[in-house]
Amino acid sequence: YESTHTVFPPSVTISGSDGQYINSTEGFSAMGKILSYMEQGQRVQGNTAESSARSLRHPAYTCPSEVNNTARITSSGWYPINYGFNAGTWRIWTPSERRSYCDGVFYPNSFTSIGAIYDGTSNTLLAAEVKMFTPYVRGVGPSSGSPNPTAPGVVPAGTVEPPDTGTASDLAILVGYCESITGGKLGPELQHNTGHTEWDNGHVHHGGFTTTCTPNFKLLFTSSADNGGGLEYDGDFTNMQEGTDPTTETFASVTTRSFHNGGVNAARMDGSVSFFSNTKTLRVWRALGTRDGGEVNQ
Numbered sequence: 001y002e003s004t005h006t007v008f009p010p011s012v013t014i015s016g017s018d019g020q021y022i023n024s025t026e027g028f029s030a031m032g033k034i035l036s037y038m039e040q041g042q043r044v045q046g047n048t049a050e051s052s053a054r055s056l057r058h059p060a061y062t063c064p065s066e067v068n069n070t071a072r073i074t075s076s077g078w079y080p081i082n083y084g085f086n087a088g089t090w091r092i093w094t095p096s097e098r099r100s101y102c103d104g105v106f107y108p109n110s111f112t113s114i115g116a117i118y119d120g121t122s123n124t125l126l127a128a129e130v131k132m133f134t135p136y137v138r139g140v141g142p143s144s145g146s147p148n149p150t151a152p153g154v155v156p157a158g159t160v161e162p163p164d165t166g167t168a169s170d171l172a173i174l175v176g177y178c179e180s181i182t183g184g185k186l187g188p189e190l191q192h193n194t195g196h197t198e199w200d201n202g203h204v205h206h207g208g209f210t211t212t213c214t215p216n217f218k219l220l221f222t223s224s225a226d227n228g229g230g231l232e233y234d235g236d237f238t239n240m241q242e243g244t245d246p247t248t249e250t251f252a253s254v255t256t257r258s259f260h261n262g263g264v265n266a267a268r269m270d271g272s273v274s275f276f277s278n279t280k281t282l283r284v285w286r287a288l289g290t291r292d293g294g295e296v297n298q
Contacts, residue, residue: 001034002113004037007110007111007112008030008105008106008110009033010030010106010107010108010109010110010111010202011029011030011085011087011106011107011108011203011204011207011208011242012026012027012028012029012108012202012203012243013028013109014095014108014242014243016243017098018095018246019093019094019095019096019098019243020095020244020246026243027201027202027203028200028202029198029199029200029201029202029206030085030106031061031085031199031202032202035058038060040058053200054076054078054079054198054199054200055071055077055078056079057069058081061081061082061083061199062082063082063129063265065258065259065260066132066259068080068131068132068190070190072133072191072194072198073191078199078200078201080132080133080196080197081130081132081196081206081207082129082130082196083127083129084127084196084207084209085106085126085209086105086106086124086126086127086209087104087106087107087208087209087210087252087254088102088104088105088107088211088289088291089210089211089286089289089290090160090161090162090210090212090251090252090253091103091160091251092108092204092210092238092242092250092251092252093249093250094249095243095245095247095248095249096247101160103289103290103291104125104290104291105124105125105126105291106207108243112291114269116291116292117269117291118294119290119291119293121268122268122269122270122272123287123295124268124269124289124290125211125266125267125268125269125289126266126268126269126271127266127267128209128215128256128264128265128266128267128276129256129258129260129265129266130195130196130209130254130255130257130258131196132196133193133195133196133197134195134196134205134235135184135185135192135193135223135233135234135235135236136184136185136193136205136236136237136254137178137181137183137184137185137221137223137235137236137237137238138184138205138237138240138241139183139238139239139240139245139248155177155249155251162174162210162251162253162286165212165213165214165217165219165253165282174212174219174253175219175220175221177239178221178223178235179221179223181223181239182225183225184223184226184228185226186223186225186226187227187229188227188229188231192226192227193235195235195236195254203238204238204242204250204254205238205241208254209254209255210252210253210255210289211285212252212253212254212255214278214281214282214285215255215256215257215263215264215266215276215277215278215285216255216256216278217255217278218234219234219235219236219237219253219255220233220234221233223235236253237253237254238251238252238253239252262277262278263275263276263277263278263280268288
């Protein structure tokens, strides 16, 4: 893809003058955009998935260790994925400016070239493992079918730095964000939890991950959203889906997780793959998530 276009694919395309999608095909994922370069072009029609392909399992997008390797049961039909692209540390999309301040590689309307990865391709993450059917909470904008956004201001306007999840006080802030959201996709049954269940959907909670938390970090919160029932979940947070509200910035904590013992597999932008331990320090992990942060990784 990069050889053809000279840039890496964006997570989604958002072209509306108000910072929202103008049609559903703009949410087509980077995973979908690269299929034709994996001899899977028959599963793609232009800038969308061929309707019957959404429910097909992609071997390259699934991990043998995934214990819930099964289709998501919906009228539309989707198959989950085990890998997400690097969406940076926290800040994903700013609709009022129709731009992203994301410090990762794959984000809305991105046109990241190899030359733009100033930290070096060996010091920057490309993709990492995620678990199928991850519970998550999210805000919902008017264009998502809800007449009112849910908790759109849960993250204070102008917030740039993510909470320091290595400290109890900041972790409590992030947990508070999760527990104040009234929208979500979670519950006691597997099919209630729909994070990373749509390979053709470029929203960060499906096709990406952030380095807000270290690998396999347990972000525990209690939720009554959706089918939550007031139970405790180890899940993800997105205050507002990118492209669905004209005024609310998108921030996300989407953790890389796996069923491997002690860590996750992740790829760097130079194509190398390594196993990253759960004990990786937050400072180093976040440095690996930025493309131009100027950090020294050790």
